[in-house]
Amino acid sequence: MLPNRPHSDYAFYNGRRWRNYSKRYRQLNSCCEVCNGEGRTTGVTLSYSHDLKRNVSDGVTDHVVPISKGGAVWDDSNHMAMCHHHHNRKRAYEQRGYVVDAVQGIDGLVPDDRAAIIDKLLLIEQVAERGADWIDSDRVRPGHD
Numbered sequence: 087m088l089p090n091r092p093h094s095d096y097a098f099y100n101g102r103r104w105r106n107y108s109k110r111y112r113q114l115n116s117c118c119e120v121c122n123g124e125g126r127t128t129g130v131t132l133s134y135s136h137d138l139k140r141n142v143s144d145g146v147t148d149h150v151v152p153i154s155k156g157g158a159v160w161d162d163s164n165h166m167a168m169c170h171h172h173h174n175r176k177r178a179y180e181q182r183g184y185v186v187d188a189v190q191g192i193d194g195l196v197p198d199d200r201a202a203i204i205d206k207l208l209l210i211e212q213v214a215e216r217g218a219d220w221i222d223s224d225r226v227r228p229g230h231d
């Protein structure tokens with residue numbers, strides 16, 4: 087039985103169940119999947135920082151379809167290991183209206199095509215490097231469900 091959908095992102099992401107799950111997911115998927123898409127290896131596991139004197143994370147377990155957009159909470163086909171850089175890029179892009187093509191998963195929406203999402207994030211990267219940070223043809227697609 088899957089738990090109910092979380093009431094707040096903050097409580098969810100700071101809850102023990104998600105933190106344990108995310109840690110385990112990143113042990114099994116220990117590199118950023120977007121970086122992998124362009125042949126780079128960027129670890130996303132926890133490592134000890136001698137400066138901060140605590141474990142720090144080199145990345146996150148991203149909900150590809152955000153929970154707030156109906157994304158599956160625990161279905162691992164909605165999870166993707168991401169370095170902080172690519173996760174921040176994805177979030178910024180989402181705030182500007184990027185919507186992932188999704189299908190119904192076990193407990194919510196999951197991405198239709200993971201490879202296409204990775205390609206899109208790498209394309210955003212190339213555009214950002216050229217100084218333009220937006221691709222007009224990707225503007226919000228209203229009515230997406």
Ligand SMILES: [Zn+2]
Nearest residue numbers: 118121169172
């Ligand atoms: Zn990355």
